[in-house]
Amino acid sequence: MHDHRKLGRELDLFDTDPLMGAGLPYWLPDGAAVRHALEEYVRGAERRAGYRHVYSPVLGKRELYEISGHWSHYSEDMFPPMDLGGEQVVLRPSLCPHHALIYRSRAHSYRELPLRMAELGGMYRSELSGVLGGLTRVRAIQLNDAHIFCTPDQAADEARAALELIRRAYEALGIRAARYRLSLPGPGGKYVADPGMWQRAAALLREVLDDSGVPYEAAEGEAAFYGPKIDVQIADGAGREATLSTVQVDFHQPEQFGLHYIGPDGAKHRPVMVHRSIIGSVERAVAHLIEVHGGAFPAWLAPTQLAVLPVSDAEMGQAAGLVRRCAGLGLRAEIAGADHGTLGARIRAARLVPYQAVIGAKEAADDHVAVRLRDGRRLDAMPADEFLARIGALVDAHSTELWDGDAAG
Structure with a gap:
């Protein structure tokens, strides 16, 4: 397994600058493309599962976190309060208090539940300099977070469904x-x-764990301050573990914020709050993906999905047209022209790109492409539209397969 800190910089995915500060990496265009594809996958999976998306501020009054319990149980990991107009505001360490307030802002009936609220939102943690590193331990975190407000008898089913979303995401991510x-x-x-x-x-x-049939171990001292949780652990090449995905059950914050819904009896009832994150923080997820795949991401995640290789300058017009067609289909393609070296050198330079389309004089005349796959397979020349349709279908399906049929060796 690779070291994402080294490889991520070599592949121009992310970097840091002392003037921005430790634990505050920035994303370069290729890294931003990976991040965007990952975020869009998560949003799509959540929409299909019945979640509605919200946006909430990254700041909150200190009082908000006193009510939630973060201030008394978690303040040592929070940034210091800022004085603002006679009030103290804090960079949020978590999204759940904001979502509790959004739920509380409207009346709810049991008929609306479960109410699934999701957000890809920023949060901030005052990590010590000594533990910061690459994308795995940072101070500004983009979290794939969601909170399900449900009746007590719905909580187990919602937690089970969250585990299934996590399973399917891991399959798509490889x-x-x-x-x-x-x-x-x-x-x-x-x-x-x-x-x-x-x-x-x-x-x-x-x-939930027993019904899901996954082996698990109990670990004392690892719960959130407000409730127990299922942690899905990942490991790096040295066997060091980290938590990527979580499912939590919270009876505490609904009580603290006075949340309720109107039941079939016309009375007020307290909802359960199920916290869940499919991929955890985007930063940690991308770090793990870099290390697992060595930069050879599944095609749907790859920063460049197709390298277009004109044999000579005479095919540049055809190559540019193919790139434009890719853009119209939502595919990420780039030209590596003859000014980038010999054809062999360009093929080697694009070794991490899932697909390479070579265009010579014959292919240009017929609107065909000669296709090379990242794993070394070569396909017979085929119409460009057919090729784009086939890779587009694989990308749309978030497949980890490079091709859906037999290929010539």
């Missing part, structure tokens, strides 16, 4: 879980003091 962990409270005072709440939430998550 990654695997190292293990599943049931994260429980441990000794110490960082947790909300409500033993009954903890027992109820842990029992629900055990049921």
